[in-house]
Amino acid sequence: MTTTLAEWLAAQPVDQKLARAVATMAAASAEIAAVLRIAPIEGETGLAGHTNVQGEAQKLLDVISNDIVLNHIGQNSDISILVSEELDEAVHFDNGGALLVATDPLDGSSNLDVNVTVGTIFSILDASKGLLQKGSAQLAAGYAAYGPSTSFVLTFGTSVAVFTLDQSDTFVLTKDKVAVSPASGEYAINTARERFWDAATKGYVDENVAGETGLAGKRYNMRWVGSMVADIHRILMRGGIFLYPLDSETLEKGGRLRLLYEGNPMALIVTAAGGKATTGRKNILDIQPTDIHQRVPVVLGSSEEVTRVEAWYKKA
Structure with missing residues (x-):
């Protein structure tokens, strides 16, 4: 029997606003995965023709992915601030939301044209504590990896779970309590x-x-x-x-x-x-x-x- 991300989140001892913010990032990731699958067919590859705040040339899919995340977060009244690699300034939503999301909407986009794994990285924080918080203050963090399958990796700070996107665009639990080997070659x-x-x-x-x-x-x-x-x-x-x-x-x-x-x-x-x-x-x-x-x-x-x-x- 499979466990969906929604079912798993409902069983976690976390605030429901935080769970909904995670679900928002998962939904954005699923949409980005769908866009990436057919991007070469749709002609959505190559440079967008401008640079981000870091002075890096933006890929068209960087811009599209950022727009997808912005759209999903804009529909969640629990999130009042978005910080994105692709945006010069933080975006403030006038909704009184308690949470802040910081994200790299499409990490590794230089690999897009050769069909190598890219991803979305995100961090969730308490918006009332301001934009500049230590990493130890994070309420949750995760990433989506768009490869042969789409993985959604999540932590609330004490353990790590991995979910995989199925054919119905639902994330299902595939690994729980992941442990990094202490030694490696x-x-x-x-x-x-x-x-x-x-x-x-x-x-x-x-x-x-x-x-x-x-x-x-x-x-x-x-x-x-x-x-x-x-x-x-x-x-x-x-x-x-x-x-x-x-x-x-x-x-x-x-x-x-x-x-x-x-x-x-x-x-x-x-x-x-x-x-x-x-x-x-x-x-x-x-x-x-x-x-x-x-x-x-x-x-x-x-x-x-x-x-x-x-x-x-x-x-x-």
């Missing part, structure tokens, strides 16, 4: 950026490359999709570590990935599943944001691997 990093790395990152990766002949004492495989959702979903399912560290090129900006709608939600998910999340020097969930589009270094995944990275930073 896989790491995900963009090695094309090696010339920019700091000593800690280079030391950690060099140990992994040395494999069983080096101090790590075991063989590693390197994985890099270029879609945070895809890389984190793999780690959640079978362990590993994801690194987008601070380097000489991203130093001035503070990092590459955005704190509110990338670093924080993924950190909450991974830690709720027993993993760790750090900048290398500080727990991501303890960072006090200073801007809605603030960037940070991100290292997260299997606890033993993250601890090794932290040890390298202490040496440095």
